[in-house]
Amino acid sequence: MHITIDEEKCVGAGQCVLAAAEVFDQREEDGVVVLLDADPPEEQHAAARDAVAVCPAAAIAVRE
Amino acid sequence: MTSPSSVVVVGASAAGLSVAETLRREGFDGRVTLIGEEDCPPYDRPPLSKQILSGAWPEERVWLRDDVRISGLDLDLRLGVAAVTVDPAERIVMLADGSRVAYDEMVIATGVRARRLPGTEGLAGVHTLRTLSDARALREALAAKPRLVVVGAGFLGTEAAAVAREAGAEVTLVSDIEAPLSDVLGPEVGELLIRMHAEHGVKIITGVMVREVLTSGGRAAGVRLADGRVVEADAVLVSIGSIPNVEWLAGSGIEIGNGVLCDEYCQAGPGVWAAGDVASWIHPTLAERLRIEHRTNAGEQGMAVARNILSRGNPAPFAPVPYIWSDQYDRKIQIYGLPRGCDRFAVTEGSLAERRLIALYGQNDLVRAAVGINMVRPVRAARALVATPTPWDSVDLTRQGVTA
Numbered sequence: 001m002h003i004t005i006d007e008e009k010c011v012g013a014g015q016c017v018l019a020a021a022e023v024f025d026q027r028e029e030d031g032v033v034v035l036l037d038a039d040p041p042e043e044q045h046a047a048a049r050d051a052v053a054v055c056p057a058a059a060i061a062v063r064e
Numbered sequence: 065m066t067s068p069s070s071v072v073v074v075g076a077s078a079a080g081l082s083v084a085e086t087l088r089r090e091g092f093d094g095r096v097t098l099i100g101e102e103d104c105p106p107y108d109r110p111p112l113s114k115q116i117l118s119g120a121w122p123e124e125r126v127w128l129r130d131d132v133r134i135s136g137l138d139l140d141l142r143l144g145v146a147a148v149t150v151d152p153a154e155r156i157v158m159l160a161d162g163s164r165v166a167y168d169e170m171v172i173a174t175g176v177r178a179r180r181l182p183g184t185e186g187l188a189g190v191h192t193l194r195t196l197s198d199a200r201a202l203r204e205a206l207a208a209k210p211r212l213v214v215v216g217a218g219f220l221g222t223e224a225a226a227v228a229r230e231a232g233a234e235v236t237l238v239s240d241i242e243a244p245l246s247d248v249l250g251p252e253v254g255e256l257l258i259r260m261h262a263e264h265g266v267k268i269i270t271g272v273m274v275r276e277v278l279t280s281g282g283r284a285a286g287v288r289l290a291d292g293r294v295v296e297a298d299a300v301l302v303s304i305g306s307i308p309n310v311e312w313l314a315g316s317g318i319e320i321g322n323g324v325l326c327d328e329y330c331q332a333g334p335g336v337w338a339a340g341d342v343a344s345w346i347h348p349t350l351a352e353r354l355r356i357e358h359r360t361n362a363g364e365q366g367m368a369v370a371r372n373i374l375s376r377g378n379p380a381p382f383a384p385v386p387y388i389w390s391d392q393y394d395r396k397i398q399i400y401g402l403p404r405g406c407d408r409f410a411v412t413e414g415s416l417a418e419r420r421l422i423a424l425y426g427q428n429d430l431v432r433a434a435v436g437i438n439m440v441r442p443v444r445a446a447r448a449l450v451a452t453p454t455p456w457d458s459v460d461l462t463r464q465g466v467t468a
Binding site: 009013015026030053054 | 133
């Protein structure tokens with residue numbers, strides 16, 4: 001799995017962090033997503049897919 | 065309970081797409097029919113009142129998924145055609161083009177449409193803002209830097225007022241409530257928003273209804289208020305809420321009211337579910353009937369419905385912590401929970417004066433909502449006070465700036 005993010009689309013909702021805190025964080029100043037692990041291990045894949053699904057800005061994509 | 069072999073999703077926006085994607089992600093390999101009235105792929109609506117209205121983004125930035133991902137879902141995709149009736153006993157949806165689609169499970173995700181002022185349908189210069197074509201029309205009107213009256217000071221009206229002002233329009237914001245968003249966020253944040261919009265040059269008239277749209281030469285020329293005042297304008301944006309798209313279900317036996325009336329599993333009857341703006345369901349922990357017209361809920365509820373459809377008779381109640389955000393000028397307002405109707409308010413970090421704060425809202429001695437303005441990470445932390453029932457008195461409200 002490879003994750004890409006679109007910082008310009010990100011609205012700072014933090015839904016990705018709530019879904020997959022090992023994979024995503026937010027910048028302190030504006031809440032824009034920080035990708036902690038673009039190629040997460042297997043056990044994070046389901047959580048990362050949840051993050052894609054709950055992102056309210058369609059700012060996360062995964063390639064598998 | 066056996067798994068269904070076909071699912072029809074009526075409505076191809078955020079909620080409908082979420083249903084379809086989740087079904088596939090959970091391994092459903094039956095037929096998924098996605099029906100959309102608009103003749104374009106699923107797109108995102110929050111940017112319509114922001115980057116699309118301002119012109120900051122090209123329109124294709126609003127597509128929720130690219131062509132490759134949509135085709136990867138292997139959908140029976142019916143775009144540009146509305147569902148017109150359904151027979152839930154026979155489990156068949158009839159479409160406007162005369163076709164009939166049988167289903168085992170149907171998800172109603174037909175959303176809402178903009179409420180209009182009576183008598184303004186089709187009147188040149190009167191805008192609503194719900195669809196991509198609405199946003200395009202208003203953006204084109206803003207190019208002339210018009211005098212714009214925005215009727216309604218909810219999320220949509222305040223965001224559009226901010227964008228229009230930054231685009232050089234002369235903006236008057238008219239609302240029957242006492243301050244922008246004060247019905248949701250209370251008088252303190254409402255006052256903050258009045259000052260913020262006023263500093264950006266928006267003229268604000270609150271506490272008065274619009275009686276009528278005035279016309280001249282077949283075009284909107286302004287509005288007359290209930291107190292007789294007239295605001296002249298070249299364009300009028302009507303942002304006074306929305307109406308659930310449920311008329312097509314009339315006579316079907318599916319229970320409708322303020323939306324599609326569902327249980328706590330988002331189910332409205334055998335083989336019938338609803339998700340997104342149109343879905344009214346009973347929130348199991350808040351113990352009240354809700355219908356949430358916000359983007360985050362659409363995705364979450366679509367996901368929950370898809371999983372319940374595949375649950376083999378063991379559905380899970382849908383119990384989200386509602387989340388809303390709004391971008392106005394350089395401020396980001398984020399809301400967890402339901403601040404409307406709360407009787408307690410306390411700023412726990414930052415301050416109203418700085419326009420950078422965390423505020424808690426309470427009702428019945430419980431924390432009911434956490435609101436952040438330009439404090440993105442702290443408000444996510446404050447979400448925990450809403451996600452788990454938290455007594456108001458147990459929260460440390462002793463920091464500077466408390467106004468409770």
